[in-house]
Amino acid sequence: MSTGGKITLGVITAIVGIVALTYLGTAIGLITLPARVVNEAATPEKVIFNYEYFHQQYQDIRATSVKIKTAYDAMNMPNLTEEQRTTYTTNYIGVQNYIQSLTAEYNARSKMLTRKLFKDKQLPYQITVTVDKGVVNFIEGE
Numbered sequence: 001m002s003t004g005g006k007i008t009l010g011v012i013t014a015i016v017g018i019v020a021l022t023y024l025g026t027a028i029g030l031i032t033l034p035a036r037v038v039n040e041a042a043t044p045e046k047v048i049f050n051y052e053y054f055h056q057q058y059q060d061i062r063a064t065s066v067k068i069k070t071a072y073d074a075m076n077m078p079n080l081t082e083e084q085r086t087t088y089t090t091n092y093i094g095v096q097n098y099i100q101s102l103t104a105e106y107n108a109r110s111k112m113l114t115r116k117l118f119k120d121k122q123l124p125y126q127i128t129v130t131v132d133k134g135v136v137n138f139i140e141g142e
Helices: 003-041 044-075 082-111
Strands: 126-132 135-141
Touching: 044 082, 044 126, 044 135, 082 126
Parallel strands: none
Antiparallel strands: 126 135
16 A cells, blocks of 8 residues: 555545544433533532522412402402402402412422432422402312
C-alpha cells in the first residue's frame, strides 16, 4: 500500500474511532442517567423539602376551604350595598380560584417522579375540589 493510501486509511480509522467513542459515551451516559437523577433528587435537603411541601400544601388547601365558606357567607349577608356585594363576590371567586391553583400544583407535583418518591403515603395522591354554595367537597384519590 502506498504512503497516500496509508494516510487515508489512518484518517478514516481515526474518524471512525472518534464517532464510535462519541456514540459509546452517549450510550454510557444514557445507561447511567437514572442513577444520576435519583442521586440528585435524593439529597437529604430535597427529601425533607418535598416531604414538608406536600404536608404544607395539603393544609393550605384545607384552610382555604374555610376561607371559601367565610367569603360565601359574607357575599350573602343581608343589607349589603351593591359595591359591598361586588367586593365580596370578587373575593369569593378569587378564593375559589386560589384553591383550584393550590390543588392543581399539589396534583402536578404528585405526578413528578422526583417528588412523589418522598411524599408521605398518608396524604392523598390526587385531590379534586368542587365548590357548591360555599361548601368545599374534597375527593381524595390514590
